[in-house]
Amino acid sequence: MDTKKIYNYLSKNNSTLVNKPDEADIIIFVTCAAVNQVSDSSLDQIKKFQRYDAELIVAGCLPEVEKESLSKIFNGKTISTKNLDEIDILFPENKIKFKNIEDVNLLYDNINLNFPESIFKKTLEEVRIINKSYLFLKTHILRNLFDERSFVYLAYTKNQFHIRVSWGCKGNCSYCTIKKSTGPMHSKPLNQCIDELKKGLRNGYTHFVITAEDIGSYGLDNNSSLPELLDKMTEIERNYKLYIRGLNPRWLIKYHGKLKPILERGKIIALEIPFQSGSCRILRLMHRYSDVEKLKETVKEIKKSFPEISLITHIIVGFPTETKNELNQTLFLLKGAGFNSGQIFPYSKKTGTDAALIKPQFSKKEILQSMKYTRCILVNNKYKVIYIAKINSFLFDKGI
Ligand code: SF4
Structure with a gap:
């Protein structure tokens, strides 16, 4: 953006x-x-x-x-x-x-792609029939690979309208350097967020990605809150869908009761809840919300009440001192809570973070082995898995 x-x-x-x-x-x-x-x-x-x-x-x-x-x-x-x-x-x-x-809502229009990708795309746009066939084929392939509510499918097939509602984060994860570069957390005014949503609707968009580094902290600096934002964003009498990104577990637990009536409106079709690990010990070392049982019960309850909502997560594999048993706890949480899709990242040691001081750290080879093991378990549990070489990460998805 x-x-x-x-x-x-x-x-x-x-x-x-x-x-x-x-x-x-x-x-x-x-x-x-x-x-x-x-x-x-x-x-x-x-x-x-x-x-x-x-x-x-x-x-x-x-x-x-x-x-x-x-x-x-x-x-x-x-x-x-x-x-x-x-x-x-x-x-x-x-x-x-x-x-x-103005803040950005559409990510890709007018940005030139790398040569020769730009020439390829231009040719497709010029030859309408080829372009239509290309889009149809791409959608068809993705639909066969991924569920229509998975974030992979939504990202690549729907023309999405993005609304960034805040910058920065109130968290303090021991492995994170993102905070260093994004600066203090601050929210976009509520009326501006709603105006952007209305602008998207006026322009015919039906799929909206509501995004922030730490969306749960929305409003802490401007006398509002995430429930208030989502309440206003879902009360418009039109046919549109929202995909909520970056909802850290501590906010889900805090706001769960208030989010329920909002979810009942059926406008939120996907929630991204990055839980990172299913081990209380590792989560404490990560300085993240660590009541795994409570998180599991909350996510299960959402899944039971709203089976049509796609639940998406992120997992870190190879955090320092993580045992095989603790990695298995992560995979149990993924399955037990009913997450539909997500992304697996290998742990990255970043200089200056608390996590970099934990000993022992795993070698690249050991982390790779844990990634491979995780992949096997996901495949055995009927998740479709694709490897993204550029960021050495796995996307997984098993539909709704
Ligand atoms: S929640 Fe995300 S951005 Fe915030 S400290 Fe943790 S990893 Fe960094």
Whole structure:
């Protein structure tokens, strides 16, 4: 969303987006550093971009999260996620300031894809019949692989309207560096969130992704709350669906009672509840909500009352000192609570975090073995699993 917002800022100030890096005067590389594999590939890409004549600006999370590694290979300009407004300092001639650019709702339109992907897409768009067939085929393949309410299916087949409701997080997970780069938690005003939803409806969108790093903390800084936000977002008399991302377990437990009447309206079709581990000991080490039994009972109750809601989660495998028995507890929780789909990440050791100080840490090989074991158990439990090599992660899904 930040990449698209930067794109909109530059376009509105009359910059031209070019197709290839060797045509550019300036390259702005918006990085991610959530897991090591992605940080490493961002660092590699920075080395490649420096070979062009263009000036390189590194934006996103990497400048904060991987300060030391970045300084070894790059000493140019950076903009971190929490200080995106400072982009105006780098472009003093721009009349429209970054803070006056609307937040982004649509992620992909108008952004040029990499060459030759852009040419391929352009050709498809030009030849309508091929384009239609391509979309039909893609939808058909995904429908056969994944349930229509899975996040994979929704992400790749529905034209989704995103609403970012807050920035930052009130959590303090021992392995996390995201907080470092996103800065203090702050919410978008409630009426602005509702206005964006209405704008999407006016423009014919029916699928909305309501997103934030820590959506449960919405409103803590502006006298509102997640239940109030979702209440207002589901009371409009139209046919539309919401997918709620980033609902950490502690907020689910806190707001469960208030969310029930909202879920009864049938507008929320998917809830992403990242539980990360099914072991109380590991969750305490992660500094996360650790009453596994209570979480399991709450999620089961939601599933029982609202069987049509897709429950999505995230799991970390190979957290320091995690035993096989504790990994099994995670997989039992996944199955026992009735999660439909999710994503498995290998633990990434990040310098400066509390988790990096826990001993012993697993080797890459040991974590890979745990990932393979997890994959086998998921397949045995009838989940469809696909491997995303770019981030060394598994997506899994077993439908509703
Ligand atoms: S919930 Fe935990 S992992 Fe997620 S952003 Fe907050 S501190 Fe980081």
